[in-house]
Amino acid sequence: MSYAGPEFEPSPPRRPRRGPLTVALAALVPGALLGWLVYETVGGSGGGDDPGRADVRSSSPTVSRAPSDDAKEPGASPSPSKSATASAPAASGPLKGKVVVIDPGHNPDNFRHAAEINRQVDIGTHRKECDTTGTSTNAGYTEAEFTLDVAHRMRTLLREQGATVKLTQDGDRPFGPCVDERARIGNEAKADAVVSIHADGSGAGNRGFHVILPGSVHAGAADTRAIVGPSRDLGERVAGRFVAVTGTAPSNYIGDGGGLVTRKDLGGLNLSTVPKVFIECGNMRDSKDAALLTSGAWRQKAARGISEGIVGFLRG
């Protein structure tokens, strides 16, 4: 079922900048502790290509693992490959010959590499941070853990359909990749569809998912004019199946309720030459959304909803 959401283009979310406190801490504190403090100081989000609105910081001093029900969840990859671009083309299936790139937002170790991920990269329209730490739930389940888990589940589901699946990162690199490289991986793979997985960091009470579509951009190395149409088709199908499979309502705080948002400030979209969307699966800083995002059973539904949207797009 195709999902026909309304058209709207809200102003880009506020992105808090890193302040002098971050720099002061960086000069004083070494190693992992530094990483954690920087993570806390920047609120787990910020510039780069984080489409989220993370402006609420964790009050927890610990980064905990996800609830340990993952091993019991069907569909989760039991031992994910450590090759970022690992792909194992299935022998058959309706998506045989199709290439899907999954971009798990952020990186579990970004918070240890503040200097590297703060490096500015060119996204065509302007320069912005290489990557960001992402947000977390108030209990410390990080967005980067979430995105990687959903990506693994999607990889399993899409391979079952015969697709060749590549990940932009698999927790196997020290940080990043930068947003320009994330786009380049999809382009060089000649992907038929790319989906970047995220979860938002907005205020409590803000709930629901939204899918971010590329706006028409033609500046510098960015030229999205050829992908705006097919990306909208992809995004509408992903949103439609996400609603159907998870039962989760579209965002109540961004857009006008249809779950679709168009953006021109994300390097991962601006630099893409293949159909691509982002999805913010929910708000990690809302307790009700966090209960979903930390549930392995719900993540399996989320992965299935997104994957079904991709399958629908690729099968036409």
Ligand code: ZN
């Ligand atoms: Zn994110």
